[in-house]
Amino acid sequence: MTLKRLAIIGSTGSIGRQTLEVVNDLRDYKVVALSCGHNFSLFRKQLMKFKPDYAATLGDAVYLREEFPETIFFFGADGIEEMLEAAMPDAVVNGASGAVGLRYSLKAIETSKRLCLANKESLVCGGKLLIEKAVQRGVEIIPVDSEHSGIFQLMIGDSRPEKIFITASGGALRDYPLEQIEEATLEEVLKHPTWSMGKRITIDSATMVNKGLEVIEAHYLFNYEEKDILTYICRNSLIHGGAIYRDGVIKLHVGEADMKIPIAYSLSYPVRTYSSPHIKLDRLTLSLEEIDYRRYPALKLAREITGVPSKQIAYNAADEVAVKYFEKGAIKFGDIFRIIYRVVEKVFEASPHNFDEVLEIDRFSRKLAEREVIEL
Ligand SMILES: NC(=O)c1ccc[n+]([C@@H]2O[C@H](COP(=O)([O-])OP(=O)(O)OC[C@H]3O[C@@H](n4cnc5c(N)ncnc54)[C@H](OP(=O)(O)O)[C@@H]3O)[C@@H](O)[C@H]2O)c1
Structure with a gap:
């Protein structure tokens, strides 16, 4: 072979x-x-x-x-x-x-x-x-993202769904009292309830910047408008995504919260060669919850800028900068969104034509974010 x-x-x-x-x-x-x-x-x-x-x-x-x-x-x-x-x-x-x-x-x-x-x-x-x-x-x-891998798999060999949805765990602060979120510490934020991941993505799960990035990712990967990419909380992270069809059928992608599964699928597609234990069906609880944007304003902002490339670049760049400062203990958890919001607001709408233009907007946004940190 x-x-x-x-x-x-x-x-x-x-x-x-x-x-x-x-x-x-x-x-x-x-x-x-x-x-x-x-x-x-x-x-x-x-x-x-x-x-x-x-x-x-x-x-x-x-x-x-x-x-x-x-x-x-x-x-x-x-x-x-x-x-x-x-x-x-x-x-x-x-x-x-x-x-x-x-x-x-x-x-x-x-x-x-x-x-x-x-x-x-x-x-x-x-x-x-x-x-x-x-x-x-x-x-x-x-x-490779588990939600997008799920949607990708659901879309094979079927009519195009009318809408798709991806799920979020809600991150470490999903049950914190709203008024305490602002002051959450790094230690608290890093306690992800279901997935074991890198530091930035774990912090991004708590702000739901990660879900915001994923809505944008789904927009380009699957060519759906933002309004047709729904988002829900799935507390046990067993439902990764779903496809909603015109005939009333909803297909779900369900599996363990284990990144090795979508990684292996991305390598072996269109076949499945990786072995992993199934979820025990008698402990399978499937439920979804609406997302409260008061708790996750960064997801709402991502939705508003989906399809506007310069703002998407600014959103990501400002988050990368803000998360670094939060990790160092220099800013509060609540400042992460504040910085992203202000930077996104200041960057003009534009569509870069090549990587150098992307880089230019990225650098400009990082400078703005650094300035916002100083001015907090
Ligand atoms: N972790 C997950 O479960 C997960 C799930 C879905 C999607 N993702 C996405 O996958 C990507 C990676 O996430 P991760 O959690 O694996 O991140 P990570 O643990 O921080 O790992 C990042 C890797 O990239 C390397 N790296 C850092 N800066 C680099 C640069 N400027 N050029 C080239 N390589 C660089 C790092 O090297 P050193 O460590 O040697 O410095 C490390 O090997 C992110 O976009 C994330 O959103 C992650």
Whole structure:
């Protein structure tokens, strides 16, 4: 059997580590390229185990180059792109975090036949650019986000649903008294009730910025207007998404809250080769709740700007900046939304035509966000 050649961007992150676990189980893939940011000690272990032909790090890790002479190393963000060009893999998993992920997604489309997309910021910041480029080149974009993977699976072999919906757990503060949310601490916010994920996405779950980004992601992936992408809270995170049909039928995508399942599906699609235990059907409780926008104003704001690329870029950039300050203890939890709102309000409506224009709006928005932090 010929092994499929796989590259993973962000192999030291939550998505990257779980992708390697899946690859270890599936055994249909050869990891040909790995990249990390700065976690060199974990990266070293991954290099020892998977022995990729190519590797890239954001900083220059000279000692790794010396220790692994069989691997060809690249450095910096340009280096990650060069790694993809050298490896020409069959599939790329983009598990980088942040808007920077767009440049790797665009490069993955030039160098590979399938992009397994975890980096939702790629679609939030460059949705139209990315989708058009993938269509032109005949490259598949398979979503890794569990909600979008669910919708993607529900849409196969059926009429187009009238509406779709994605769910949210509600994050760590879903039952906090409204008036206390503003002051919630980092420790409280990081206690996610159902999913185990990276730091930023866990904080973004508590603000529901994450769900806002996902509504925008669904808009570009599935070509629905914002009003036809519904959102509900599912407390146990067993319902990931649903498709609502004109004949009154609603199909649900149900499964364990385990990212390895959608990661594996994005790799093996159109078949299922990954094994994972089922939910015990006699403990299956399915219920959805309306979302209270007073508790999650960031989701409402995301809905208002869906389809306006410059504001989407600003929304994400301001959140990235604000979350960093919140992690450092420099701002309050409630300030995260305040900063995003003010930045989004100040950025003009525009549609960037290429990555450089996206970057320009991203940089401008980050500067505005930094200023908002000072002026709080
Ligand atoms: N975690 C989840 O369960 C989950 C679920 C659905 C979607 N997603 C999405 O998947 C993406 C990754 O999330 P995550 O939780 O895995 O994040 P994470 O744990 O923070 O990992 C991010 C990875 O990207 C690397 N990285 C950081 N900055 C980079 C840069 N400028 N260029 C290249 N690589 C960089 C990091 O390297 P170092 O750590 O070595 O510095 C790390 O390997 C996000 O867009 C997130 O929204 C995540």
